Amino acid sequence: MKKTVIELDLKGYSDIARELEEHFSAEVVMQFNEQIQGFVDAGLKTTGTRREETVMATTGDGAILVFDDPATAHLFAEAVHEACRIHNHGKSVPAARRWFRIGIATGDLVLETIGREMAGSVIARAVRLGGGGQHR
Numbered sequence: 001m002k003k004t005v006i007e008l009d010l011k012g013y014s015d016i017a018r019e020l021e022e023h024f025s026a027e028v029v030m031q032f033n034e035q036i037q038g039f040v041d042a043g044l045k046t047t048g049t050r051r052e053e054t055v056m057a058t059t060g061d062g063a064i065l066v067f068d069d070p071a072t073a074h075l076f077a078e079a080v081h082e083a084c085r086i087h088n089h090g091k092s093v094p095a096a097r098r099w100f101r102i103g104i105a106t107g108d109l110v111l112e113t114i115g116r117e118m119a120g121s122v123i124a125r126a127v128r129l130g131g132g133g134q135h136r
Contacts, residue, residue, distance in 0.1 A: 003109040004073040005126040006065045008080065008102040010036055013061035016095050033060050039083050039098065040065075046079035047072050056116050062100065064123070070106050077102045103130025 010016075013036075020028045040063050044051055049072065057064045067073040080100055088097040107122030 001109065001111075002106060003111075003120075003122070004067045004070045004104060004106040005109065005120075005122050006067065006073050006076060006102060006104050007062070007123070007126040007130045008040070008065075008077075008100045009059065009062035009130065011099045011101055012095070017060075019095070033058075036061060036098075037063070039080050039087075039100065042083035043076040043079040047076045049076075056111075056118055064126075066109065066111065066118070070104070073104050073106075077104060101131040103127055105129055 017029045017032060020032055037058060040055065040058075041051065044054060047067075049067070054065050054067065055063050056066055065073075065076070067076065080102065084098045084100065088099075091097050103126040105122045105125035107120060107125065109118055109120035109122050111118050
């Protein structure tokens with residue numbers, strides 16, 4: 001079936017997470033990861049979609065999501081960027097700012113009815129379009 005896949009990840013995540021862990025603890029990195037998922041939730045709220053049905057995987061620094069159509073995926077991406085704009089307002093420290101790379105691709109996707117397994121080259125296209133694999 002045709003679906004639209006989004007892959008998003010936070011620019012600079014590895015460096016920020018390493019500093020947080022070395023200065024504080026892995027628990028603080030978990031709080032950082034929860035903040036990242038808050039941006040995902042802001043996008044989901046705007047689109048009226050539920051996390052349980054849309055988020056296929058979380059990746060610490062982001063997520064992989066599946067939408068029924070490109071328009072909803074685009075609305076989600078815009079909402080995430082808007083949430084970042086609001087978060088970043090007034091931040092004077094670059095590491096405190098949040099910027100996501102977001103790749104979106106539409107194509108054939110097979111979703112397992114039980115669990116979160118999925119298959120289709122559309123996933124790899126979304127990852128590549130989002131800049132996946134680049135130095136973070």
